[in-house]
Amino acid sequence: MRDDRLLLSLKGYIGDAVMTAPLLNRLEAEFRHVTLLTAPVARDVLRADASAPYLPLVKERTPWLVVQQAIRLRKERFRIVVLVNRSFRSALVARLAGIPVRVGHNSEGRAPLLTHAVPFDEEKFEAFCSLDLASPLNLDPSPERPRLHIQTAERKVGSEMLDGATVGFQPGARFPKKQVPIPVLAEVARSLIARGHRLALFGGPEESADAEAFSGIVGGEVVNLVGRCRIRETIGTVSHLRLMIGSDTGVMHLAAGAGCPTVTVFGPTKANKWGHDYEPHTVLRSEDGDITRIRAEEILGAALARLEGV
Secondary structure (H helix, E strand, C coil): CEEEEEEEECCCCHHHHHHHHHHHHHHHHHEEEEEEEECHHHHHHHCCCCCCCEEECCCCCCHHHHHHHHHHHHHHCCCEEEECCCCHHHHHHHHHCCCCEEEEECCCCCHHHCCEEECCCCCCCHHHHHHHHHHHHCCCCCCCCCCCCCCHHHHHHHHHHHCCCCEEECCCCCCHHHCCCHHHHHHHHHHHHHCCCCEEECCCHHHHHHHHHHHHHHCCCEEECCCCCCHHHHHHHHCCCCEEEEECCHHHHHHHHCCCCEEEEECCCCHHHHCCCCCCEEEEECHHHCHHHCCHHHHHHHHHHHHCCC
16 A cells, blocks of 8 residues: 555535545555545544544635645644645645645636646536546546444444434425425325335424424424434434435434435526435426426425335
């Protein structure tokens, strides 16, 4: 293995972290020392071991913060940085930090700041775009679908938290334009309950009201885990589900990364870019990018195809 100290820089979002997992796997198979530069939530997605090398991402909003971040990285003496983060600032920080080898996409006019500028394809599946950054390091850039590492203990805890649930729903979403209307999802849920499925709800604490509204319409008993699961617990939990249903959110990316079959509804976001459009997943595209136009029949049909082969 190579002894060069390598820094992997990525945005601090759950979806971005899941899409970076294949690239991280390639890097860790080749380099002894790989440090993540990202937000804690993304670090938790990619690494079960909290003691693994990690630097917190600072949002450099002022020139002085950019310089401070660069000074901090210079002290670490990294030899290589791989910038999954496509912002101009991330490349500027790496250049000011004096990292000799700087690999990244040629976005935001930052190519002069990089030693290896890789073309970026706006239509290509995001995980495959990240893997394109492996080529300048003489690593295999061939496509690999995201798969997250899950510890045995995490799976055990997840099974206990599910309390027998077989299908997961995320009724909320961080952005309203990405949220499937709650009555539509609830109609799908009622149909699955009638077929004998026990449901579990997922999402962040800020989605508690959506979960309560969803439960009120569904009427049946559900396992409400909204706001109760940390990242690693969510990964361990969804790994046991037969199906996860929701819109284009971080939780749905976690489910796909954990190997759980998914039915994901896309609104304005590019489904070809961020959708896990391969087995055992189904991507539904709402008409004209308006997620409120998705019909319960479409979601239910896709769900039954996954659950029952109907």
